[in-house]
Amino acid sequence: MLVASLIVGGDVYYSLTRMMLTECPSVTDRVMQFNTVLLVKIALYLGLMLMISLYVSHRFAGPIYRFEKSCQSLSLGDLTHRVSLRTGDELMELQEEFNGMAAALQALVQKDRNLAQRLSERVEEMSKRLPEEADRAREDLTSLKVELDHLTKSFKV
Template structure:
């Protein structure tokens, strides 16, 4: 049976509404500017020209067109500058995220993302840093367990070479090794390396609902 899921368009409501407001404000500014220029240069001149002829009307329209072209060029430059400033608040964090991800993928877990005041995606920054800290803690725990394993291995070697491996010490070493194995299992079981079919279908449906 096919499941019908409603698409979710407002995922990050605050972020999306903020940029929606910027786009709408820019469009209103351009519309108001064009309307004001058209009225001020054409309709006002037409209203103030009692003996209006086709030649005079043509001159008025030519002046309006020339003025509109100049102002449209100014509007384009202003909008382009605003677009760069606004998009930089997202492009900057995305760039930092990409660079830090590459460092972490190479094995350096010491790096964290620190966005500037006013940048977007600060929630993503916190989640990413939390992930890095969690991975660092797991790696440190692994190293501690490896050190214990090396120490236990050396103890076994010394006891075997000295022929002092008694049943009690063997039992103690076995319990220590079992404890190390259980700790390693506890750490590694938190990682998922394969995806079940049901989980894949669920993620596919979630992605479709966000599309």
């Protein structure tokens, strides 16, 4: 949009200047002086716009890049990873939500890991007593099956 405006504006200015110089050659020096000042101003404004554009895009692109890397870490199983943005970056609210989600997911997996560990210990204990207490083992295994069924039903897959 800015480039199109510059092209159209430059074309109109060039046409008007040529027409004016053709009809009034005595103002050539003043027009050339004005053109020099105008070109310097245009260069300064373009430089300023470029710096502002880089600053604004950096405030969005940096956080988006960090979120992308954090999602990759999480998908690879690193549930300890958290997003960390610089003060003043955009998307700070999303950072808090993402980190809260990662912490909740980590707590759920830790809870399941602890449950699996306890179940594993019970299975090992039962396997040692199995020959002596076959009836009791059947009851324990049934109880274990119920707990395992409960474990798998707590997630939406």
